[in-house]
Amino acid sequence: MESRCENCIVRQFNSLRAMSKDELKQVSDSKTTKKVKKGEPLFEEGEKLNGVFCVRDGVSKLSKLSANGKDQIVKLATKGEVLGQRSVIAEECTNLSAIAVNDMEVCFIPKESINNTLQKNPNFTLEVLRHMAHDLKEADDVIVNMSQKTVKQRIAEAFLYLKNNFGEDDEGFLALTLSREDISNVVGTATESAIRIISEFKKKGLIHTSGKKVGIKNERKLVELVEGF
Amino acid sequence: MESRCENCIVRQFNSLRAMSKDELKQVSDSKTTKKVKKGEPLFEEGEKLNGVFCVRDGVSKLSKLSANGKDQIVKLATKGEVLGQRSVIAEECTNLSAIAVNDMEVCFIPKESINNTLQKNPNFTLEVLRHMAHDLKEADDVIVNMSQKTVKQRIAEAFLYLKNNFGEDDEGFLALTLSREDISNVVGTATESAIRIISEFKKKGLIHTSGKKVGIKNERKLVELVEGF
DNA sequence: AAAAAGAACTGATAAATGTCATATTTTTAA
């Protein structure tokens, strides 16, 4: 298993690629690699982070507990994404919990390495900024979806999102399998409602399922549904 | 009317304060000041921006058109805030429209001045980054509210937000008056639903109204409502 | 392999929210 950041492919996908050789070396020397089992937290809402997590493998859900006791999943982070940036940059506690959706491998990078580079390497800072600008745009889109689309549309959209971002396995099921509860927490609805709508999609031939696995059968119709037909 | 950025008080509230004297001078020399009447757009969703807008006076709503034809207001920006940053930084079209909620005075700063400083002044970049990190956190909170709170709770929260961020006039009405439609677009509901709930709040003595003006009468109860009693 | 625990699912019903129609008030413009 490759363990030097300099050679890590994952880096291609995130802001670390804007680091200089020396900076990268420092990061590599100070980082620690960690395995996180499915269901375990990388960090919890309200924690103070001493660094960021770079996802090497697996998927993490970023969620926030609402007043009514339900988790709202705000984002799914996968290979190459850096978690905890926002909190380290703003020097605040995290506003979100990060929990492994499946077994993960992550690198922990102490905040000193990050802050150091942020102050010295404008290219890196700009790259991080661009990334955050992108995240902000996505968050705006989520806000609009949440408030203007029906639960049915949001679930359809979630399946399309999962297909586009995580792909399918050889049997045609979505490569990332979420529990019904997780799905309901992504779209912000009651678990029963999500289950009911998934059953309905199945009956209508939009998807097929096997246990908790879901496969997309009629993508076109799902797209139409999302767009409001 | 003061017209040099160097002396503009508004600057205290935004990232421009991290600019050097020279940089600020350049900005000041290249900027143009503009009045925007209530209801007029600063820019529209999908436009390519050649710079950012610094709000000197008035309030702008940042909104996005949803597939069902309704505007979703994502943020209200007031004195000191810089609009269009995200789009200029990511070099993308805007994802939001900015429309004046009341008469505004804004400065337009060409993107060259911004980009120039972003590349040369890490402090400025970092300051912008911090700002964006903050915006992102707020956006996450909005997502959770939108998906986990009832319309009633969201309207109560909107009133409290308006009070905390824009204050009250001498008669005890919220200083920023939004139309019922704007309120419904902030909380993501049908205008009729918003009106109905506002009437209900009035009947229960939580607020008082006069025309479209709204005043908070029982803040405590509103807070309780938001928190789920 | 059996028992226990946890997901997934279904039905019945209540509550929340949207839609459409229409009346009233307020604002705008002629």
Next chain:
DNA sequence: TTAAAAATATGACATTTATCAGTTCTTTTT
């Protein structure tokens, strides 16, 4: 100032979504 237009308000009703109760299926543990 008056007519027209736009915004606010309310009722009736349809639709969507949540809640609660219970069943079946899966997975985990012993």
